[in-house]
Amino acid sequence: MLEKITFKPKITIKQRLVLECLDNFIKEHGYSPTYQELADRLHCDVNTVFKKVCILIDKGYVSQVNGKSRTLKVIEKYD
Numbered sequence: 001m002l003e004k005i006t007f008k009p010k011i012t013i014k015q016r017l018v019l020e021c022l023d024n025f026i027k028e029h030g031y032s033p034t035y036q037e038l039a040d041r042l043h044c045d046v047n048t049v050f051k052k053v054c055i056l057i058d059k060g061y062v063s064q065v066n067g068k069s070r071t072l073k074v075i076e077k078y079d
Helices: 013-029 035-042 046-058
Strands: none
Touching: 013 035, 013 046, 035 046
16 A cells, blocks of 8 residues: 655745744744734845745645634744
8 A cells, every 4th residue: 555645845945934933933932923023033024924924824834823813833844
């Protein structure tokens, strides 16, 4: 019987930085950051962070409950 092997799509260096920042914030505070808090830590625009997080959600690295704040969660680490 063959096992199904799934591969996560690759992410860019900037996407990885957002993912690591999100993971570190959650570890430090015990809850998810706002997009503004991520942007402040990464020294970039909120829209940039939003776009990168959306890509990470699409690629399966992050999840979020729609319509609720502070619900970002890292579901897949990138090695």
